[in-house]
Amino acid sequence: MLTLARKTALACGVALVATPALAEEVNLYSYRQPELIQPLADAFTKETGITVNIAFLDKGMVERLKAEGARSPADLVLTVDIARLAAVVDAGVTEAITDPTLAAKVPAAYHDPDGQWWALTTRARIVYASKDRVADGEVTTYEDLADPKWKGRICTRSGMHPYNVALTAAYLYHHGEEATKTWLEALKSNLARKPQGNDRAQVKAIWAGECDISLGNTYYMGEMLEDPEQTEWANSVRIVFPTFEGGGTHVNISGIALTKASPNRENAIKFMDFLVSPEAQGIYAAANHEYPIAEGSEPSELVKGWGSFTPDDVNLAELAKLRPAALKLMEQVDFDG
Template sequence: MGTDRQVTAVAHSGVTKYSLLSAAVIGALALTGCNKPADQTQTTETENSAEVAPTADAKTVTIYSSRNEQLIQPLLDEFTKETGIPVELVTDDSGPLMARLQAESTNTPADMLLTVDAGNLWQAAQQGLLQPLNSEVVNSNVPAKYHSVDDLWTGLSLRARTIFYDPAKVNPSDLSTYADLADPKWKGKLCLRTSKKVYNQSLVASMIEHLGAQKTEEIVKGWVANLAAPVFSNDTKLLEAIASGQCEVGIANSYYYGRILDENPSFPVKLFWANQGEGAEATGTHVNVSGAGIIKSSDNVEGARKLIEWLSSDTAQGKYASSDKEFPVKEGIDESDMLRSWGSFKQDDINVSIFGQRQAEAVQLMDRAGYE
C-alpha cells in the first residue's frame, strides 16, 4: 500500500495464472478495442469437502486492487470456498489502476475496484469509473458515514491514523491532539510521512473541515518547523525512526504498528489516541477506510456485488480485525486481542467522502506550508 508494486495478476479456484503486460501497454490495447479474454480453466481435485466447486456458469470476478495481496488474498480465497465464485486479482497502486481503467474504458476486464483511502474511492467515482452498488446488504452492514452518498462505493475496513511516541522520552500526558504537535515543545522531535501520500492528504482534509483552512495551515507549518528529519516514504520507516531515537513522536496508521508488533512484540514504540476529550480540536481520532466499488463497465455486476456484500459480512469483518490489524467497519464485530489491547477511543464522526472533496485543497495547503 505504501510502496510501489509491480502489476500482477493472480487467478484462483480454477483460473489459470497468467502474466500481465504493463499498464501502459494494456491501456493502449484497450483503446484499439481489445476484448476481455475468455476465462481459462483447469480441473483441480477438491481437497476440502466444505468447498463449493465453481460451476460452469460461475463467472470470475476480476478485481483491480491497490491492497497488499498477501493481506487480501486469504479473504478472497474464503469467498470462493463459500460461494464457488472464482476471483482474479490484479494489483498495482491506486493511481495507475485508475489510469488503466480510464484507458481500457468499456473494454476493461475489471469488475470491481478495491483500494485504500476514501480519497481514492472518491476520485474513482468522480472519474466516472463506478456504478451504484444497489445493495441493501451493504447499506445495512456499513454505517452511512463510511460510504458515498451517491452509493458508488463503500468502506469495508477502518484504519486509524494517530500519534505514536517513544515511551522512554515522552510522557503520554504531554500528548493530546494532532494540532498540539505543531507546538514548539516538539521542535526537532517530530517525524512525518510525506504529504504526497493520500493518508496525510485525507488527515489534513479532515482538519480543514473541522478547523478551517487558515488554522489548519498554521498547524501544518508548525509540523514542518518541528521536524526531526526529512519526511519518510512510508509509515513503517517512520515508526522505526521513533524506535531508533531519530525522533520522539509521529503520525502513522495503526495497522502498520500492529504488523510490526506481530514480528516484534517488544517494539519500543507506543500508541496514543489523538483528539480525545473535549474542545474544538478534540474531534476524535482520524479514521479512514479501505473500500470497494463496482466498475461501471463490469460484465459481472452480480458477482462483484456479491463479493462486496460478503466482505461487509460478519465473517470477513472479523478477519479484517484478526489478520489485517484493521478495525471492522461493521458495528458489533469482535475486535482482535491486539486491537483491544490498544484501548477504546472516540472516532471522528466525519463522513469520509469529505476527504475526497477537500483533497485538492489539502494538497495545495500542504504545499504552501512547505510540507513535502
C-alpha cells in the same frame, strides 16, 4: 464446405464467447497484495462456488480502467485511502449501487452518499510516542502537535502523501483554511528532520532517538510486530489516539467499488455483501490489522490491545472534496522543503 481447421477455429471461438456468460466468477482489481485478499476470496468461493480472480495493481489502476473502458474485465476495485477511492469515482469508471445489505452494515460516515464506494475496514491516523521520553497524556489532540514543546521532536513521512493529505483535509474541515495553514507551519517547525520514508521509518527513528513522536497508521504496529527486524522498533513506542478539538480520532479506510463495465455484476454484488459479513470482516481486519466496519464485528485481540478510540464522525466523502485545498496548503507552507 468448412475445412477441419476452420471448424476447429469456429468451435474454439464459440467456446470463448460462451465461457464468460457461463462462468461463476468475479474479477477484482486490488491495490492490496493478493495474499491479504486471498483468504477472503477462498471463504467466498467455499460458501458460494463463485471464483474470485484477483489482479494486483500497485499503481495505475485508474489509467488501466479508463483505457479498458466498457471492455474492462474488472467487476470491482478494492483500494485504500479515501483519496484513491475518490480518484476512481472521479474517473467515471464506477457505478453507484443501492444495496440493502451494504446500507445496513456500513455506517453512513463510511460510504459514499450516492453509493459509489463502500468502506470495508478503518485505520486510525495516530501518534506513535516513545515509551521512554514521552509521558502519558503529554499529547492528546492533533492540535497539540503545533505546541513549541515538540520542536525538533516530531518525525513524519511526506506531507504530500495521501495519508497526511487526508489528515490535513480533516483539520481543514474542523478549523478552516487560516487555522490549518498556521497549524501546518507550526508542525513543520517542530520536525526533527525533513519528511521522509514511510510510517514504519518514523517509528525506527523514534527507536534510534532521532525524534520522540511520529504520525502513523495503526496497522503498521501489527506489521512491525510480525517482522523480526522491526519488533524492537514497535516495542519502543506506544499508540496514542489523538482527537480533534470538538471531534474524534481521524480515520481512513480500505474500500470497494463496483465498476461501470462489470461483466459479472450480480456476482460482484454478492461478493460485496459477503465482505461486510461477520466472517469476512473478521478475516480481513485480522489479516490487515485494521478495524472492521460492520456493526457486530470485532477487531483482532492484537488490535484490541492498542486501546479504544472514538472515530471522527465526518463523512469521508467530505474530506475527499477538501483534498485539493489540503494539497494547496501543503505546497504553500513548503512542508517537505
